[in-house]
Amino acid sequence: MNDAQALRVRFAPSPTGYLHVGGARTALFNWLLARKAGGRFIVRIEDTDTDRNVEGAIPKIIEDLRWLGLNWDEGIEVGGPHAPYLQSQRLDLYRAAVTKLLETGQAYYAFDTSAELEAMREQAMAEKRNFRYPRPERFPDESDMQQARAAGKPVVVRFKMPGEDITVHDEVMGQVTIKADELDDFIIVKADGMPTYHLANVTDDGEMQINFVVRGQEFLAQTPRHIALQRALGYPTPRYAHLPLIMDMKGRKLSKRDGDVEVFSFRQAGYLPETLVNFIALLGWSPGMQREQFSLSEIVEVFDTARVNRANAKFDRDKLLAFNTDYCASLGEDRLLEAFTDWLSINPDSSLAKANLDESSRRTLLHVNKGFRLFPDIEKKSGFIYLPDEAIEYDPQAVKKVLAKNDGEGFAMLRMLLPQIEATAPWTHETLEALIANVCQSHGAGMNKVAQPIRVAVAGTTVSPAIYDTLVMLGKEKTLNRIRRALATVQ
Ligand code: GLU
Numbered sequence: 001m002n003d004a005q006a007l008r009v010r011f012a013p014s015p016t017g018y019l020h021v022g023g024a025r026t027a028l029f030n031w032l033l034a035r036k037a038g039g040r041f042i043v044r045i046e047d048t049d050t051d052r053n054v055e056g057a058i059p060k061i062i063e064d065l066r067w068l069g070l071n072w073d074e075g076i077e078v079g080g081p082h083a084p085y086l087q088s089q090r091l092d093l094y095r096a097a098v099t100k101l102l103e104t105g106q107a108y109y110a111f112d113t114s115a116e117l118e119a120m121r122e123q124a125m126a127e128k129r130n131f132r133y134p135r136p137e138r139f140p141d142e143s144d145m146q147q148a149r150a151a152g153k154p155v156v157v158r159f160k161m162p163g164e165d166i167t168v169h170d171e172v173m174g175q176v177t178i179k180a181d182e183l184d185d186f187i188i189v190k191a192d193g194m195p196t197y198h199l200a201n202v203t204d205d206g207e208m209q210i211n212f213v214v215r216g217q218e219f220l221a222q223t224p225r226h227i228a229l230q231r232a233l234g235y236p237t238p239r240y241a242h243l244p245l246i247m248d249m250k251g252r253k254l255s256k257r258d259g260d261v262e263v264f265s266f267r268q269a270g271y272l273p274e275t276l277v278n279f280i281a282l283l284g285w286s287p288g289m290q291r292e293q294f295s296l297s298e299i300v301e302v303f304d305t306a307r308v309n310r311a312n313a314k315f316d317r318d319k320l321l322a323f324n325t326d327y328c329a330s331l332g333e334d335r336l337l338e339a340f341t342d343w344l345s346i347n348p349d350s351s352l353a354k355a356n357l358d359e360s361s362r363r364t365l366l367h368v369n370k371g372f373r374l375f376p377d378i379e380k381k382s383g384f385i386y387l388p389d390e391a392i393e394y395d396p397q398a399v400k401k402v403l404a405k406n407d408g409e410g411f412a413m414l415r416m417l418l419p420q421i422e423a424t425a426p427w428t429h430e431t432l433e434a435l436i437a438n439v440c441q442s443h444g445a446g447m448n449k450v451a452q453p454i455r456v457a458v459a460g461t462t463v464s465p466a467i468y469d470t471l472v473m474l475g476k477e478k479t480l481n482r483i484r485r486a487l488a489t490v491q
Contacts, residue, residue: 007039
């Protein structure tokens with residue numbers, strides 16, 4: 001690439017499901033490179049494998065990328081000079097490429113059935129040699145193709161590999177050479193007439209003038225085929241960087257069995273996009289300094305493919321959670337409120353979402369739950385406040401330990417408190433603090449002896465935000481209702 005040429009990178013997901021962390025990392029690294037170099041980041045959807053396409057996946061991928069904060073300069077939805085950015089709408093281009101390859105003898109028709117191919121593979125196995133598709137002496141012409149089609153045979157197009165070793169100069173993995181005899185004539189048009197991933201991918205990278213391809217290491221083995229196709233079609237070979245694999249903590253390829261792997265699941269589980277992009281940036285890349293927590297704009301400054309390692313990356317969920325806890329503690333209040341509001345909107349079944357909280361209640365919740373790791377912690381600790389009083393369930397352990405113990409010491413405390421609580425006005429942090437301090441003093445009781453019975457009565461458990469915050473949020477009427485209900489139902 002000459003220096004004057006602007007960097008053009010892309011993320012090219014296939015719509016086979018939600019965006020997972022591997023895809024998100026590819027998108028992020030490309031985005032970072034483009035932003036750092038003042039280049040263009042393109043998002044193209046590779047949907048020519050119709051069997052694997054999943055209905056509704058495209059809008060989800062788009063939403064996840066946006067949630068992560070990875071905007072694109074050209075591509076799906078935003079348009080651009082190479083529109084459309086959906087491969088199923090670009091079939092004419094691939095057809096033109098195939099025609100060119102057929103006409104110049106660089107591709108040929110083939111009509112093998114899957115049973116025939118299977119038999120060839122088995123024979124190769126029996127003869128203890130690698131299977132290579134046997135290229136015919138003479139390539140079938142159009143009339144052979146028509147005949148085969150009329151006879152109901154599958155018609156595919158195969159690319160004639162040039163028969164030479166191909167070296168990938170990979171900026172992460174180094175030089176990778178694949179021997180000519182490992183590269184056989186692969187399919188570029190399937191029997192259903194659709195281009196394969198290889199053909200569509202290479203054609204689009206060429207047409208869209210992508211000059212740096214950054215993607216997962218699982219694609220490296222295909223790259224020599226892509227280089228051969230680029231040469232045949234007259235496209236320049238871009239720079240390449242293949243990113244290391246992402247493994248779980250046991251050294252296995254990251255997968256669902258180990259927990260969430262989809263960006264949306266992390267969002268739903270209450271992670272912040274700030275956390276996720278920071279964490280994902282470290283999957284294979286290291287900033288070369290002790291510090292690990294960076295905002296997206298800070299990563300743009302320090303990011304460089306030279307610091308992407310070859311070694312497999314480790315997906316450390318404990319670290320991710322620790323990152324999120326830190327981000328929740330350090331983000332500005334307004335930004336946290338925005339993220340919390342987003343979390344509520346995608347978790348409509350949580351009692352906090354059902355409560356339709358106004359902005360000031362949402363702010364208060366964030367405030368009184370300081371130190372939380374994930375948004376569901378707020379739900380767990382404070383959701384009870386917004387339940388109908390009769391929905392409070394009393395945890396038998398808490399009832400036993402806090403209310404029933406010592407001949408119903410806690411119940412007695414609640415009975416004693418009831419008229420005083422009734423008489424408390426106004427209902428504020430200060431008046432409640434004075435009330436409880438008073439009772440502690442007159443009974444020679446510790447704070448817990450007074451606060452815990454109230455807590456169990458209003459929350460059903462021993463877990464809630466600080467008692468005054470809880471009671472203020474709950475309001476006087478509900479506090480009284482719940483104490484009366486506890487006395488009437490669990491005593
Ligand atoms: N469509 C491919 C995928 O599913 C993209 C491969 C590439 O980036 O070249 O990830």
